[in-house]
Amino acid sequence: MSKSSISEHVQPVYCALPFKRKVLIIIIVTLAGFLGPVSGNIYVPILPHLERVFSVSTSVINGTVSVFMVVFAIAPLFWASWADYGGRKTLYLIPLIIFIISNILLSSVPANIVALYILRISQAFGASSVMSVGAGTIADIIEPKHRAKAISIFMWGPQLGPVLGPILSLIPWRWSFAFLAFFGAFVYLLIMFLLPETLRYLVGNCEGYTGYFVKPKLFQEKIVEGYPKPPKPSLKVYWKLIKFKPVLLSSVNAGLLFASFYGLMVTFAHVLEDYKFSRVQVSVSYICPGISLILGSTIGGWLSDKQEKKIPEHRFSLQIIGLIISMCGIIGYAWTAYKHVHVASVFVFTFLSGFGMTWVFVSNTTYLTECSTNQPATNVAIGNFMRNLAAAICTAIINPILKKTGFGWCLTGLGFLNLVSIGFVVVLVKYGPKWRSEYK
Structure with missing residues (x-):
């Protein structure tokens, strides 16, 4: 066989960018992914303090967390669908301008609870695009067999929020x-000058890029042919994906898990105050769950790629371990805090709950980028929607439930939600391949 006939059968590389350029892209989208979660977590440790500053009740100040999470859940549905259709870079640059302006106003307007609600909504709207669009960028440049490891690093951004947010709250x-x-302005400049457009429909496998710097532009024209055109954003497209059982079940699975963990997080500061921790000690204490998130993501991502074996559902077998760890952590936290056992035990169980949760999330997010290949950002946005909506609901209702059922039983109920998630994992492992093969 001639060399020319051999070359005709050689498959092009998944992404032509050199390794160092891929690393730079992952670093940039990871930094961008840090913005939204740190905006939320910079806030949680000082909720008791803000109650006094704004002269409002616990429920009212918790409401500012809820509206942030609701917007953070819904807005990516808008951003991600256009990122899958018209390009990734535009959907970084436009929302981040909103985020930067919102933070400037939050740092300067008088302490008014109505203004706080409005600006937290716009802040969340601006920061909300990055998680789903960032996952789409990773899917563009990293082939599936290595993708969970890359996504686990990308998730360091969101997971550093619980680590650095409390420190910044000091x-x-x-x-x-x-x-x-x-910081948002710094990330904006990195994206403008160093982040190339990666949407495969527009630029293919990125073989047209040379050097590290890119010419700033808001919209990328199509420069390749042969890649399937993503569907134009519409309610019909979203409804089709939401009805697609692999996306629906894996998203609900993540939502239930995140609701249980967020119930722990919004009570953590009050629990530590009961142990007579100062405001500084409370803020520093949030490093514990933050570190657990990073470790769980990193280890879970590495193991998830080991398990993938050409079928995306193979990633789910590890999720059961993570769900059990998280459930044990939340239930242990519930009763050690309620019984006022030594505070070290509270930290241990908090660590376990975060470790198990993010162990699950990294394989769940990776799976969402794989189960319908031309809409990875949209799939992840649906997962984020379920997750953040569940967190918002949990934040809004947990205080009344705590008063009615007591701390121990309330958090135990949240922990047992993980049993439902285990059921979803079993169903997806069994039926997921069939459902994906039928999707058109």
Whole structure:
């Protein structure tokens, strides 16, 4: 066989960018992914303090967390569908401008609860695109057999929120938002000048790029042929994906798990205050669940790629382990905190709950990028929607439930939600391949 006939059968590389360029892209989208979660977590440790600053009740100040999470859940559905259709880079640059302006205003307007609600909504709207669009960028440049490891690194951004957010909350709360404005501007410049467009429908496998710097542009024209055209964003497209059982079940699975973990997170500061922790000690204590998220993501991502074996559902077998770890952590936290056992035990169980949760999330997010290949950002956005909506609902209702059922039983109920998630995992392992083969 001639060399020319051999070359005709050689498959092009999945992504032509050199390894160092891929690493740079992952670093940039990871930094961008940090913005939304740190905006939420910079806020949670000082909720008791903000109650006094704004002269409102616990339920009212918790409501500012809920509206942030609701918007953070819904807005990516809009951003991600257009990122899958018209390009990734545009859907970084436009929302981040909104985020930067919101933080400038949060750092400067008078302390008014109505203004706080409005600006937290716009802040969430601006920061919300990155998680789903970032996952789409990863799917563009990293082939499936290595994708979970890359996504586990990308998730360091969201997971560093619980680590650095509480530390940043030690400075005056207005300066916290000023920091977010400055950091958002820095990330914006990185995206503008160093992040290439990666949507495969527009640029293929990126073989047309040379060098590290890119010419700033808001929209990318199509420069390749032969890649399937993604469907134009519409309610019909979303409804089709939401009805697609692999996307629906894996998204609900993540939502239930995140609701249980977020119930722990919004009570953590109050629990530590009962142990007579100072505000500084409370803020620093959030490093514990933050580190658990990073470790769980990293280990879970590495093992998930080991399990993939050409069939995406193979990733789910590891999720049962993570769900059991998280459930044990939440239930252990519930009763050690309620019985006022030594605070070290509270930290141990908090660590376990975060480790198990993010162990599950990395394989879940990777699976969403694989189960319908031309809409990875949209699939992840649906997963984020379920997850953040569940967190918002949990934040809104947990205080009344705590008063009615007591701390121990309330958190135990949240922990047992993981049993439902285990059921979803079993169903997906059994029927997921069949459902994906039938999807058109």
